[in-house]
Amino acid sequence: MKLVFAGTPEVALPSLLALAGTDHEIVSVITRADAPLGRKRLLTPSPVAQAAAGYGYPVLKTNRLDAAATDQISALQPDLGVIVAYGGIVREPLLSVPRLGWINLHFSVLPRWRGASPVQRAVIAGDELIGAAVFQLVPELDAGAVFGSFTQPLAAHSTSGVLLDELSHSGAELLVRVVAELAAGTAVAVPQTGEVTLAPKLVRDDARIDFTQPAASVYSRIRGVTPEPGAFTIVNGAVLKLIEVAPSVNEPNLPAGTILQRDKTVLVGTHTEPLVLLRVQPAGKTAMTANDWWRGVGAESVLAS
Template sequence: MKIVFAGTPEVAVPSLTALAGTDHEIVTVITRADAPLGRKRTLTPSPVALAAAERGYPVLKTNRLDAEATETIRALQPDLGVIVAYGGIVREPLLSVPRLGWINLHFSLLPRWRGASPVQRAVIAGDELIGAAVFQLVPELDAGDVFGSFSRPLGVHSTSGILLDELSHSGAELLLRVVGELAAGTAVAVPQTGEVTLAPKLTRDDARINFDQPAASVYSRIRGVTPEPGAFTTVNGAVLKLLEVAPSGDEPNLPAGTVLQRDTPVLVGTQTEPLVLLRVQPAGKTAMTANDWWRGVAAESVIAL
């Protein structure tokens, strides 16, 4: 088949790599425009743009799949469009341009967590299962019939960044299977069933940690917003990024939001048992162990967040 591939971040690269190893022809790769990154705000191609360039694929960089992009894609006469975390909406008439339409690899167990941040929302919510689905793209958000899916236990310690990396590889295998079935004419899609929940893009407010909640909820939120947008709190009015935390086990309770060092661990209180701070990053400084940070700020033994 002739395939148009659309994707932008690193999690889309394994799918592009998997398709590159088949007999299908990738006629173009669509990705978002170069974005300013780093302190110097240097314009940088997306991970998918770089991966496509390495393989010599034509690349269309656009943040909007408008009429011009539609005509460019139409001229290629693709059989199938494939989307993995592109970051833009495909509307008609582009939806109908490929002979078989568009399929989307989505990192959730649809219809749970339709939207931009499914893995992050699943972790924050404390879901027991996580997974991915390949579905037919339709005008309604992530609502199309599903060609295939898989699930696995979410686990209690993984961050959303780790989970997304894992799912990007296992999801690429699922995507490859569905593409093969579509090429052979054996693919079967079934309607989504179950309660619909939404996963809007995370904001900075989602990453602000409220310690006046049970430890399990605080721990889930920190893992869910790691590495992006990045968990944070404030200490004496200054932002403190929380890079790594862990359950404390049998440590006695502390008042919510109170930091205290007992022997080696630096603890922070929640509504229930405390959590252990392992790695943090104070404003304007590099990442460091919580013990090193504590030695620099602990004029008293307790600081309220």
């Protein structure tokens, strides 16, 4: 088949590379426009744009799938559109341009966690299972019938970044299988059933940690917002990023938000048992061990808020 692929970040790369290894023809790759990155804010092509250029695929860089983009894609007469973490919405008339419409690889088991941050929200919520689904794109958000899905246990200590990387590879295998079934005419889509939950995009305030919550909830939130937008708290009026945190073992409780060092272990109190701070990043500095940071604090205890 003739495929149009839409994706932007690294999590979309395994799917693009997997499809590139099939007999299908990728007639265009759609990705978001170059974005300023780094301290110098240099305009940088997206990971998908860079990979597509390496394969020699025609690349359409756009942040809006508007009439002009629709005309360009229509001229290619694609059989199928494939979208993985593009970062934009496909609306009519573009939705109906490919002969078989569009399919989307989504990193949740629908209808749970429809939206932009499914893995992050699953980790924050303390879900026991995560997964991915390939579904038919429809005008309603992530509501189309599902061609295939899988689940796996949510590892107790994994961050959302680690889990997304894992799902991007296993999800790519699922996506290739569904595309093959669509090409063969054997694909079957099943309507979504069950309770709908939403996964809106995370914002900075989602990453500010509330230590008055139980330790399990705090730990889940920290993992859910790592690496983006990045867990943080305020200590002595300055931002302290929480890079790596772990549960404590047999440590006495501390008042919520209190940070202190016991036996070379830096602890922070929650509503229940404390958590262990392993790596942190003070404002304006590079990431460091919590013990190195604590030596610079020079206090018996501080309060995180």
